[in-house]
Amino acid sequence: MIGRLALAALLGSVIGLERERLLWAAGLRTHMLVCVGSCLIMLVSNYGFADALGAKNVVLDPSRVAAQVVSGIGFLGAGTILLRGEVVKGLTTAASLWAVAAIGLAIGGGLYVPAVATTTFVIAILAGVKPLEERWRDRMQTRTLRIVAKRGTLSIDTLHVATGERASRVRQFTARTAEDPALDEIEVAFVRLSATSVEAIAATLRANPDVVSVETVQR
Template sequence: MLANTELFIRLLLAAALGSVIGFERERLLWAAGLRTHMLVCVGSSLIMIVSAFGFSDIVNNPHVVLDPSRIAAQVVSGIGFLGAGTILLRGEVVKGLTTAASLWSVAAIGLAVGGGLYTAALSTTVIILVILAGIKPLEERFRAQMAVRTIRLSAEHDKVTLDVVHEAAGLRASRVKQFVLRQRLEDGSDEVLVSFIRLSPQSVEDIAGRLRTIVGVRTVEVIG
């Protein structure tokens, strides 16, 4: 059985490592923040301690066979229910997957601390922090490149067609996702909405500039 000092150190370290990752989630105002990550990490650490050392009084009985990993294994599957509570559907966008994954990872850190694998727990904490905080700017930059951007045009009737847009886009014509033409009844002009995918803001502005040079085009506006 562990000494009381070692037992306290493991639980305290689990709380500390969980708080480091939880703080990163807390600053983004997610439901599973500082306290949730600390509780998960400490709880899983205690479960690992119980799994490994909680049956030491009967383990030497020749008629008893125990698997120390059996209880800890339930944490890996059981934490999924808690993680599912952090996943939200907002409109057509799923939010909270990263927080759910961080909870699952924190549970693993707690198990490692409970098992005395301090180096593994500390290393994993650092790696997770790099993933959550360090890679986020790169992820946002990539998403910005993949976003749908729309150009709205006002032009004389039949002056802007899909072929005209393709010609203005050039090699980027394959990035046209949607072409919508609406005729204005009051003056007979056309309103055109052209949506592009996987184009940088600079590329969309370049296409908008080419569309402005077309005879009959009155206004060109990038709205997304």
């Protein structure tokens, strides 16, 4: 039993180190405690009521105590979730705590291979998938070009010529008169375009003699 608790602390620390690296509130110690605590609950569920089994009319379900971990860990996970403006932070850490609890339960039940395999998968998801996720989000982010051009010289058709095959990525085209009546202020929003592609379009527009300035705005 002590060996199981030690293994739970070890596997919990592996996942906790990844969260600690990103300076989240639920880091190394939190993940270790959750994993060890879940393991102990599973041990109690399996072996803690052996003395009562011999009593008359006593029927025990060894899974009931352990099952409360699945729902109970949600309260701890909720404490790691923060709302900053319109962005929710901490959902991944909350999910990692939930996964660590499951790993602890597996170790307490003697399922060592699934516990180690799950730890490997969780680390791969947390550390390995993150760069791919960030690259995808960066590509999906809306980027805007703020253009100042001579009045009436830059239209949506002119823009399509400048963007070429990327014309389908234009999400919004807005034009209004600038403070100088001889100039137009135009905002063009692109979706699913990398920063490099948007900058290439900006360079093409800057080469247009009717364009006064082009500014990249990231939103």
